[in-house]
Amino acid sequence: MRIAVFSDLHYSDHPNAGHPRRRGEIVPEILERVVDRLNGEFHPDLVICAGDLVDDPKRSDLLPEVVRHLKRLRAPFLAIPGNHDPLSEEFYCHVPRPPVVLDLDGIRFLPFTDDPERPGWNAARTPEEMDRMIRSASAFPGPSVSIQHVPLYRPGVGTARYHYEYAETILDAMRDSGVRLSISGHDHQGMRPVSDGRVTALAAPALCEEPFPFLLFELDRNGLLSDFRTIEGAAR
Numbered sequence: 001m002r003i004a005v006f007s008d009l010h011y012s013d014h015p016n017a018g019h020p021r022r023r024g025e026i027v028p029e030i031l032e033r034v035v036d037r038l039n040g041e042f043h044p045d046l047v048i049c050a051g052d053l054v055d056d057p058k059r060s061d062l063l064p065e066v067v068r069h070l071k072r073l074r075a076p077f078l079a080i081p082g083n084h085d086p087l088s089e090e091f092y093c094h095v096p097r098p099p100v101v102l103d104l105d106g107i108r109f110l111p112f113t114d115d116p117e118r119p120g121w122n123a124a125r126t127p128e129e130m131d132r133m134i135r136s137a138s139a140f141p142g143p144s145v146s147i148q149h150v151p152l153y154r155p156g157v158g159t160a161r162y163h164y165e166y167a168e169t170i171l172d173a174m175r176d177s178g179v180r181l182s183i184s185g186h187d188h189q190g191m192r193p194v195s196d197g198r199v200t201a202l203a204a205p206a207l208c209e210e211p212f213p214f215l216l217f218e219l220d221r222n223g224l225l226s227d228f229r230t231i232e233g234a235a236r
């Protein structure tokens with residue numbers, strides 16, 4: 001199946017003085033173009049939005065405009081909150097809440113919407129969520145995919161600047177339970193797919209920064225990723 005991932009929109013109603021590269025104020029135009037291209041050109045089977053939909057967690061009033069664009073997608077979409085978004089309870093008052101488990105074409109998708117933040121813009125997975133991940137993935141005959149905002153990869157193999165606490169332990173549990181892919185955002189430069197031999201991890205670059213990129217790839221029923229491409233989203 002073909003999957004599109006974009007992340008880090010940082011939608012705002014004014015230019016970002018502290019981070020001028022983040023063009024959150026033109027997100028409606030960027031999304032207009034990206035959604036048109038996904039619908040007309042790339043035809044993904046699933047679109048994942050990996051968090052930081054808005055720039056200011058207090059501005060949940062801006063979420064409906066993002067959702068309005070996402071709802072134009074002809075493919076199912078799955079959006080999770082990032083550290084710039086309101087917490088999940090508030091976030092999902094405005095954004096369609098994905099199912100706890102989404103099975104599509106022999107692949108199980110597990111969105112993690114409440115992984116707590118850690119100092120340095122890092123994250124953690126609680127023991128309860130670890131259990132849920134292991135149980136959900138182990139119970140499924142095919143590969144599973146973990147989706148979270150902060151890059152989750154085995155230390156030493158990834159190039160992202162942010163990480164999960166106890167990432168080694170989480171990656172071991174992924175490997176043993178059948179999680180074959182870890183999809184994130186958060187690191188605005190993105191992270192190309194890296195594999196420790198069993199689990200592949202990647203992070204989408206920020207859609208709000210030129211050239212407004214998103215990711216496109218194929219994922220087969222063995223959890224193998226192919227035809228990985230970065231698309232310049234707003235390019236004509």
Ligand SMILES: [Fe+2]
Binds near residue numbers: 008010084186188
């Ligand atoms: Fe971000």
Ligand SMILES: [Fe+2]
Binds near residue numbers: 052082084
């Ligand atoms: Fe973030």
